[in-house]
Amino acid sequence: MIERSKQGISSSPPAVEHPPCTETEVNRGCIGCLAPVPVQDSLAKYAYHAAFKDGRFGPITFAELKRCSCTVSFLSELEECAGWDDWEVGPHGLLLVIKDDSKTHQSTFLPKVIKAAGWSKEETIIELLKKSKFPGPTDSSVFERVQLQRYETTVAKLTWAEYLKIQSS
Secondary structure, three states, X not given: OOOOOXXXXXXXXXXXXXXXXXXXXXXXXXXXXOOOOEHHHHHHHHHHHHHHOOOOOOOOOHHHHHHOEEEEEEEOOOEEOOOOOOOOOOOOEEEEEEEOOOOEEEEEEOHHHHHHHOOXXXXXXXXXXXXXXXXOOOOHHHHHHOEEEEEOEEEEEEEHHHHHHHHHO
């Protein structure tokens, strides 16, 4: 069960995905937020953006809907990591922040992304550096410069068929 405060603010930020639109469970869109937001006001906006506005994927088509589901990952509070390896593959997602001379770069991966990719801790940090578009080296020489925060997720998933059933009742 997903809990919300009395004001309708999630105690954890959501990330909305439309992953399994094919037999192979291919991601079809993802958008998220790292700050707590009003769930009722934000969920539809994030679901729409993930389905139609994620530039990495084409918009979901009507024909795909019957094979799609929407997954919402609610993030726990962010915890500072004591070092680049102060986290575990599986339960933890990561937010990486690194500064160069003129800019702050950041990126994140949900726990399930890291696990599904089969990355080691080192490979995960390298992939986060690449994703952040950090212009410097993306190898272990910068690991001590990265600031990491870890988080866990609570996941809710609804298929198109489940959605239609709810709407008809």
